Amino acid sequence: xxxxxxxxxxxxxxxxxxxxxxxxxxxxxxxxxxxxxxxxxxxxxxxxxxxxxxxxxxxxxxxxxxxxxxxxxxxxxxxxxxxxxxxxxxxxxxxxxxxxxxxxxxxxxxxxxxxxxxxxxxxxxxxxxxxxxxxxxxxxxxxxxxxxxxxxxxxxxxxxxxxxxxxxxxxxxxxxxxxxxxxxxxxxxxxxxxxxxxxxxxxxxxxxxxxxxxxxxxxxxxxxxxxxxxxxxxxxxxxxxxxxxxxxxxxxxxxxxxxxxxxxxxxxxxxxxxxxxxxxxxxxxxxxxxxxxxxxxxxxxxxxxxxxxxxxxx
Numbered sequence: 001x002x003x004x005x006x007x008x009x010x011x012x013x014x015x016x017x018x019x020x021x022x023x024x025x026x027x028x029x030x031x032x033x034x035x036x037x038x039x040x041x042x043x044x045x046x047x048x049x050x051x052x053x054x055x056x057x058x059x060x061x062x063x064x065x066x067x068x069x070x071x072x073x074x075x076x077x078x079x080x081x082x083x084x085x086x087x088x089x090x091x092x093x094x095x096x097x098x099x100x101x102x103x104x105x106x107x108x109x110x111x112x113x114x115x116x117x118x119x120x121x122x123x124x125x126x127x128x129x130x131x132x133x134x135x136x137x138x139x140x141x142x143x144x145x146x147x148x149x150x151x152x153x154x155x156x157x158x159x160x161x162x163x164x165x166x167x168x169x170x171x172x173x174x175x176x177x178x179x180x181x182x183x184x185x186x187x188x189x190x191x192x193x194x195x196x197x198x199x200x201x202x203x204x205x206x207x208x209x210x211x212x213x214x215x216x217x218x219x220x221x222x223x224x225x226x227x228x229x230x231x232x233x234x235x236x237x238x239x240x241x242x243x244x245x246x247x248x249x250x251x252x253x254x255x256x257x258x259x260x261x262x263x264x265x266x267x268x269x270x271x272x273x274x275x276x277x278x279x280x281x282x283x284x285x286x287x288x289x290x291x292x293x294x295x296x297x298x299x300x301x302x303x304x305x306x307x308x309x310x311x312x313x314x
Contacts, residue, residue: 001272002059002273003059003061006059006061007060007301010247010302011298011300012060012063012299013055013063013299015254015295015297015298016296017296018041019041019042020038020294020295020296021037021038021066022037022040022080022261022281022295022297023037023079023080023145023208024261024263024281025081025279026083026265026277027084027119027265028265028273028277032058033058033060034084035055035056036054036093037066037081038050038051038079039068040079040293040294040297042294048293050077050079051068051070051079052068052069052070052078052079052081053068055067055299060301070095071125078096078125079095079096079144080145080146080208081093081094081095082095082147083147083263085150087194090116091115091116091118091119092113092114092116093114093116094113094128094148094160095146096111096143096144096145097110097127108142109143109144110137110143111160111162112126112127112128112146113126113148113194128146129197130143130189131197132199133197142164143162143163144162144163144207145163145208146160146162147209148160149211152213156192158190158194159188159190159236160189160190161187162186162209163185163187164186164187164202184205185202185203185204185205186202186204186205186206187199188201188202188236201237204239206229207223207261208261208263209221212264214232216234217233217234218232218233219232221263221264223260226244226258226260227244227245227260228259228260228280229243229244245310246259247310252300254300255298256284257287258282258288258292258295259280259281260283261280262278262280263279264277265278275304276305276306277302277303278301278302278303279299279300280299280301280302282298283298
């Protein structure tokens, strides 16, 4: 059983001037919490090295030293793991890849999956062609912050939501017929086999999306300028805003620059946990002022019984 009163502090992985921990993607299996995340190391005052790493815990108190899971010694960079799913007998994690191979004129990111049999050893990334099989990787829009989830009404259908910059020369059309705006856009695509994707459209929301099912509704968490934005929908097209959570940010110097990137696990059916568990990152004011994507960021956690009221260590 998790002893919630034994968790000493909400920030369980603390960043500093040299290293930042961002974009948590929580996972729970066989009694082990794994939090995959972006590990960002400051190499020079204006250069940062991005990798995806994982830290593990059985009690939410003691955490292992982060271990990098993306290819070492590669010129590519990796970040923003979205979540881990089970599909066709193996684990899949989604993430973003910065590579000159995708777009020679610059390191424009693409979203990808990596597969594993044991949650420890991961295969090389495979780019998701979420704009359709006829759009080559080099022609795809800039995209980050992928998240994978199963359709609540059709368990054969899998969705990918991602932050999509959009381009004026290829705007795309949403289900309601409007052209894609250039800011605050979540792109959507679906697949039945994780090989062929069909682009579906877009809606207005911000980065680091997480999608849960609550009754007959989808609950979307995303990251506005500050805090954790919440929206609800029954059909993935019409989203109703439900406010913004900032948790204990007012009392947390490590998160007062920006609190963001929430990922929630629904573990209410696990007797040893019995709650929703949220992971998020917080950045310092100084870190955000200097470089927001670095932010001197730390990982934090909170928990809830009802997906509305949240608790954290005092």
